[in-house]
Amino acid sequence: MxxxxxxxxxxxxxxxxxxxxxxxxxxxxxxxxxxxxxxxxxxxxxxxxTPSYIVDAAVAAARDPKNHRYTPAGGLPELKSAIVAKTLRDSGYEITPSQVLVTNGGKQAVYESFATLLDPGDEVLLPAPYWTTYPECIQLAGGVAVEVFADETQEYKVTPEQLEEALTERTKVLLFVSPSNPTGSVYTADEIRAIGAWAVEKGLWVVTDEIYEHLLYDGVDTGSIATLCPELAPYTIILNGVAKTYAMTGWRVGWMVGPADLVKAATNLQSHATSNVANVSQRAAIAALEGDLxxxxxxxxxxxxxxxxxxxxxxxxxxxxxxxxxxxxxxxxxxxxxxxxxxxxxxxxxxxxxxxxxxxxxxxxxxxxxxxxxxxxxxxxxxxxxxxxxxxxxxxx
The missing domain is CATH 3.90.1150.10 (Aspartate Aminotransferase, domain 1)
Structure with a gap:
């Protein structure tokens, strides 16, 4: 037939x-x-x-034949080490290179995180308003996005009580984003601790997108959920990249940080999907992360x-x-x-x-x-x- x-x-x-x-x-x-x-x-x-010192590093990398060949699918060891140091510097969160996967921009990190975590029918609590890519990646990975809406009267921030109402026996992951695209809202440290404690109590994974971490105003007191809720860290995946902080949207370098076994599985996926991120872009990202702010x-x-x-x-x-x-x-x-x-x-x-x-x-x-x-x-x-x-x-x- x-x-x-x-x-x-x-x-x-x-x-x-x-x-x-x-x-x-x-x-x-x-x-x-x-x-x-x-x-x-x-x-x-x-x-x-993009700052000139980053561009200069890329020009030098383009002239070096070692960058003209395949490199490890999970990222250059030097870039992984730079991400480890940057994560400790900016978040106070200590990780190892085995917990890092370098991806083709933040979007690939989003998809690979959900593809690695979700089985068909698993639910993800998705605070809304949300970035347009999140529900599509969840769906493509076989998951079900369960929207939890917070309007302007809540400064677009969901509460543990709202999350509790949306929880079902199929819920596996909470997506947590602060600072937020599209709203620009930022959860305070206390609000993050409350949500993190709730996620620990419910036995959930948390995928947190921190790509806007350096773009904060008015002295807001905030931080990384993995640092503020250390008991949640073994069940947290952090998404980040150089695009927004260093004006490098076109360079396509992002990463995910998580438990080593999960990162290894995502690296296996990437080895068949795209192999390594472009080496010149990775060298530029090293310069970005090792430079000052x-x-x-x-x-x-x-x-x-x-x-x-x-x-x-x-x-x-x-x-x-x-x-x-x-x-x-x-x-x-x-x-x-x-x-x-x-x-x-x-x-x-x-x-x-x-x-x-x-x-x-x-x-x-x-x-x-x-x-x-x-x-x-x-x-x-x-x-x-x-x-x-x-x-x-x-x-x-």
Whole structure:
């Protein structure tokens, strides 16, 4: 018996949604190429160049023949050692190289973590609003994402009580993200301890994404869940990378840190999927992690300035409620009042309206499990930011 040729794409892959943030960014760039003065708030990408000392290290690496060959699938030993040292420096968390897997950007670390942890039907508690990639990776790994929503009145942060309500006998993993994409919310140290204690009590694994760890504002007291809840550390996977901290989104270097047996299994998977991350990028990442944080601090000053500007300007629009984020480089305003005032039905339709009428690209909350909201990245130049929000003010005046 033969299968019909019309069944071209597997159900598993066909069910994956396109990245909404990349889709918005691509459309904005396409409209710019047509000559339209579109300002894009879609992509979570610093507008700064990668620091020169990192680029210099990559140039030198490209000229060295040893980087022209295959290297260990799990990462260069030198980079693993740099990640070990960086983790102790920044999080106070002591690990060994056997607990590190270097991946092709943070997204591969997300997928491989869930692919290694989940069996079909296992449930993952997914706080919402969430980054668009998380539910797709969970589904692709055979898991079931169980959304737990926290709105702006909770500063977009879930509580142990909410997590308890969503818990079932199939729950295996809690995904924990702080600072958050898309909201910029940051859990305090006490809030993290409470959630960590709850996860320990329930016998759950925790996958924690810490890629925005250095982008914190207002002196917020926070930390890594593996450090604040040491009894949870043996059941924690940490996701991280150089993309956001060092303006290296295009270099594609991320990593996962976890128990050695789990990391070994994920490394086996990667050995068949992609082999090693590009050696030149790995050498650049070593330079980034072994350097000081001066360039990072300079970028953070600019992000902080833009954060205050965008919150202030958005808050002047009738019907928009914009909490002040304490981390990352996103704002996540509620536009439910604006929808009611304009008669536009959904935030997805509102984003389309904004793009067509104001030539400003934003991402609708539907992409993050949060209809009635918009996500705007303030990782763009000061002038473009002011001009873009001014256009929104005029459109909805």
């Amino acid at each position: 033969s299968l019909p040729r019309e069944r071209r794409v597997s159900q598993r892959i066909g069910a994956i949604a396109e990245s909404a943030t990349l889709k918005v960014d691509a459309r904005a760039k396409a409209l710019k190429a047509e000559g339209r003065p579109v300002i894009g708030f879609g992509a979570g990408e610093p507008d700064f160049p 001066t360039a990072v601090d300079e970028m953070k000053v600019a992000f902080d300035r833009r954060r205050r500007t965008i919150v202030s300007m958005l808050s002047e629009i009738d019907g928009v409620v914009c909490p002040t984020p304490q981390g990352a480089f996103y704002v996540f305003p509620s536009v439910k009042g604006l929808l009611e005032r304009t008669g536009i039905a959904t935030s997805a339709e509102l984003a389309e309206h904004i793009l067509e009428k104001a030539e400003v690209a934003v991402v609708p909350g539907e992409a993050f499990g949060a209809p009635g909201y918009l996500r705007l990245s303030y990782a763009l130049g000061d002038d473009d930011l002011a001009e873009g929000i001014t256009r929104l003010q005029k459109l909805f005046s």
